[in-house]
Amino acid sequence: MRKWIIAISLLSLLGCASQSKQKKEKAELFLRMGISQLESGNYPYALRDLLKAEELDSDNAVIQNNLGLVYFFRDRQDLASKHLNKALEIDPKYTEARNNLSRVLIEKGQFAEAEKELKIVLDDLTYPSPEKAYINLGLAKFNQKDYSGARKSFIKVLENTPDDCISNTYVGRSYFEAEDYHRASEALDRAISFCQKSLYDEPHYYSALAYYRLGEKSKSQTRFEEVVKYYPNGKYRDKAKGMLSLLRKGH
Known part of the structure; x- marks a missing residue:
């Protein structure tokens, strides 16, 4: 009897594991579809696919990041910051999401908070796109009428991408x-x-x-x-x- 219980339990666990894997694979498919729509500027379709991905895998930081982006492009900064913050709760080292959050904070006029996030981004020497952070820093400075500081940030970008x-x-x-x-x-x-x-x-x-x-x-x-x-x-x-x-x- 104990052997049967152990066997049934293991089968049950294996079944759950397989089901979980299938859900994650399906979520990955919707994520790829959503990113493709996002890159094409088809924001309603991107949102549809990304929300389906979130239903299947809500603790996926990449899904949360891309949901943040699509809400940013739809001018829903409240929802954008919600999803980007969730992405960072899931993965505090997700620098791309942090940089995207800084852009949302700039849009909301929260410049000090944006610069705080950007300092963390620029301190991450593994981040492959520092020019994105310098653009955001430049925008934060410009919107605060620090034109000299803004120019320095944008010139940093032009050193590598003229x-x-x-x-x-x-x-x-x-x-x-x-x-x-x-x-x-x-x-x-x-x-x-x-x-x-x-x-x-x-x-x-x-x-x-x-x-x-x-x-x-x-x-x-x-x-x-x-x-x-x-x-x-x-x-x-x-x-x-x-x-x-x-x-x-x-x-």
């Missing part, structure tokens, strides 16, 4: 906010060449403004016209049209 669109843009914007319009126009013109293919209109618009502040109205007008022409759905299209109206009236 064609980075965001870093080139914010080097230019840091000069613009400091009213160094000559350097701003140079940096922003350089950023345009790296950003246009991704339809990112910010450097184009601020280049136009820099030329406007320098009194170079012809160059400014050309840049504003390019914003309207090349970025029909851009963030700065309406502002560029407003500035063109002013320039054409002779202001």
Whole structure:
């Protein structure tokens, strides 16, 4: 009788183990599908697949990290921080999740907390993407109007990836906010060449403004016209049209 009990118990455990393995494999499949949708910008489908993955394996830090990302892109920073914090509870050494959490904190205006997380990220010498952390640190500094500190962080990125669109843009914007319009126009013109293919209109618009502040109205007008022409759905299209109206009236 005891042998039968032991055998049944072992079979039961093996059955559970097999079932658990199957759930994890299925969760992994939904995770891969969710990441693919996330990378393609299909956020509703990404969320659907990642939530299915979470149902099957809720203690998977990678699933929690990617849920945090998809909520970030859907402008649900409350849910983004919840899932990223859970990822770090599961794996406190998950530096990618910590870096992503810092970006959410920046979006929420919690700059001191973001910088605290970024210090931990940058202290992790095994983290293979420190440029991501320097971009976030630059954004934190910029949003606190520490333009010199922001520029130092973005220049750190450009030392290794000189064609980075965001870093080139914010080097230019840091000069613009400091009213160094000559350097701003140079940096922003350089950023345009790296950003246009991704339809990112910010450097184009601020280049136009820099030329406007320098009194170079012809160059400014050309840049504003390019914003309207090349970025029909851009963030700065309406502002560029407003500035063109002013320039054409002779202001």
